[in-house]
């Protein structure tokens with residue numbers, strides 16, 4: 001019986017997963033959205049995505065080198081940041097701007113805090129925020145997806161041409177339709193219905209990966225089935241957004257957009273499933289997750305309904321990120337048997 | 343082993359080279375919270391010395407060389423019948439017999455049973471839960487005795503009920519063992535003295551066999567943090583303990599043998615064995631056909647909370663229900679990476695703690711902060727370490743933290 005015997009403390013068995021496999025799940029779940037993006041925005045989508053992912057990874061690698069820390073690319077979180085950033089920028093964005101956004105996302109959004117797990121803000125949202133602040137116009141110029149007009153040349157080849165066809169995002173579009181009181185009521189509804197259908201499939205203007213509701217639902221469903229993310233945050237985000245939109249719509253249907261359109265549009269879904277659920281920047285406890293999700297949903301709607309930005313997701317997430325430590329503190333758990341000697 | 347339970351350590355009452363008989367008292371203690379130790383075999387006292395102990399590291403033990411022609415003790419479930427009437431015994435008689443037999447909680451903690459079944463008029467027990475849930479994956483010893491010793495267990499249970507004058511008795515069995523539930527139900531129908539017992543199938547999930555978790559599942563009450571079940575008038579006893587009580591009271595047999603599960607991928611012929619307490623781990627492994635070539639870790643107990651041992655002469659104790667041998671395939675190389683705050687550990691914790699907070703506080707030597715997050719309430723089940731995708735040894739840190747706090751308290755008396 002002379003064998004090598006290992007001795008360590010319990011437990012002696014572990015669930016076979018790792019940070020890497022969790023992140024890989026998220027990447028897999030983003031595939032449908034990626035496919036949709038490629039279908040609608042063609043080569044431009046592929047290149048933009050690759051640019052973002054590559055520059056995110058490179059930045060992380062360089063940061064680790066500079067901090068003399070071991071390479072952390074293996075946890076795949078930089079890839080996700082790159083993907084989500086790419087999915088939340090408009091397809092017309094020049095590559096150099098995408099690179100700047102990626103570098104900012106990783107270097108300032110994550111690495112200065114100490115790398116994965118220590119960052120306060122969702123890195124991809126930080127990068128996007130930076131881009132919005134620097135290149136506001138570029139970030140709100142939307143292209144009609146390539147499938148809209150068969151005669152139109154591929155977006156990838158025309159995007160640098162000043163005459164690129166642009167279109168407002170569905171949210172803005174619908175706002176227009178509603179404002180335009182001269183339109184017949186029926187026509188109005190028909191127009192909205194058409195837009196809604198396009199939104200579901202994804203052939204509307206918008207950011208790369210945000211446009212296809214169907215693809216995002218597929219990915220989100222995958223994450224939920226695999227239990228990679230908790231169902232609480234998506235439900236809380238969508239639920240609270242729906243309630244806010246519903247109230248507004250009931251109060252004044254001529255001025256506000258129907259709630260499902262809000263849910264399906266402008267990145268609320270990608271936010272609910274992929275951005276707000278980023279474990280690092282969301283609270284730890286269940287109660288905390290409810291508060292966090294509800295906050296994101298409500299703030300998004302507040303910004304959309306009252307404020308200037310039609311796509312309030314980014315600011316909502318960043319704001320809630322910043323109060324996550326507070327939420328964690330307020331939702332401190334009590335042990336099952338109550339407080340000791342209390 | 344003179345320390346196989348919680349409480350005062352026994353003093354040896356035999357000397358070197360004494361010849362002793364099976365069942366003879368070899369270690370005793372006067373303290374209330376303690377349990378005597380008996381020899382499982384006929385033999386000669388070879389030595390009284392320090393010996394590897396699964397929990398304490400080393401402890402004083404009486405080493406007995408068994409006689410060549412030792413008749414092996416047989417289990418005796420057939421000595422019990424369904425027409426048993428517990429009122430033949432007075433509560434004090436039951437208490438004395440249990441105390442004398444050295445019975446301790448055989449599910450793991452090893453609290454002297456006599457203390458638990460002592461009638462306390464100030465805080466009477468009004469619910470008795472008999473724990474038939476295996477405490478950990480891999481272990482099946484309780485399952486076997488539930489099937490094979492059903493009547494003996496029920497006899498013991500009715501004695502506990504008699505001792506505590508309590509008729510509200512639940513027998514908890516995991517729902518993946520319907521045959522054990524059926525066996526109990528059948529036996530209860532035939533046994534008048536067991537008619538008030540209720541068999542409950544509880545969800546099969548680790549750590550269902552923990553007292554707190556069991557009480558929660560069955561009567562939906564929480565044991566106060568830092569408290570024990572009697573504080574909410576509940577008593578939990580393991581099925582093996584109940585069987586031992588029956589043997590002690592009716593047959594006057596001290597607790598000298600128990601059923602052990604020897605299992606895991608590293609064992610050639612895994613199985614359950616009725617073994618003398620004190621048998622060395624190596625002997626038990628031999629009984630089970632020996633180790634496979636790929637065995638890398640030998641654990642006294644189960645894979646979640648057991649203690650891995652290096653010294654195979656470590657003996658079986660009254661509480662040791664299992665030896666689990668893991669193979670290189672079971673063992674995952676783990677490399678700690680940063681916490682991604684995913685909340686999985688929080689969700690996994692059966693006592694609703696925040697393991698990552700506590701573990702990180704301990705890591706940075708912030709013991710006060712760790713206690714603020716109720717470190718002391720941790721039951722050390724290991725669920726958090728099991729689930730953590732970042733491979734952080736959360737429960738390891740928490741255990742370390744508890745030890746550090748205990749040490750601090752010793753250094754700075756109030």
Ligand code: SF4
Nearest residue numbers: 691720721723724726
């Ligand atoms: S070991 Fe971990 S999961 Fe188990 S009680 Fe302690 S903190 Fe909770």
Ligand code: SF4
Nearest residue numbers: 681682684685687730
């Ligand atoms: S399971 Fe691990 S990675 Fe997740 S929150 Fe707990 S300690 Fe952090």
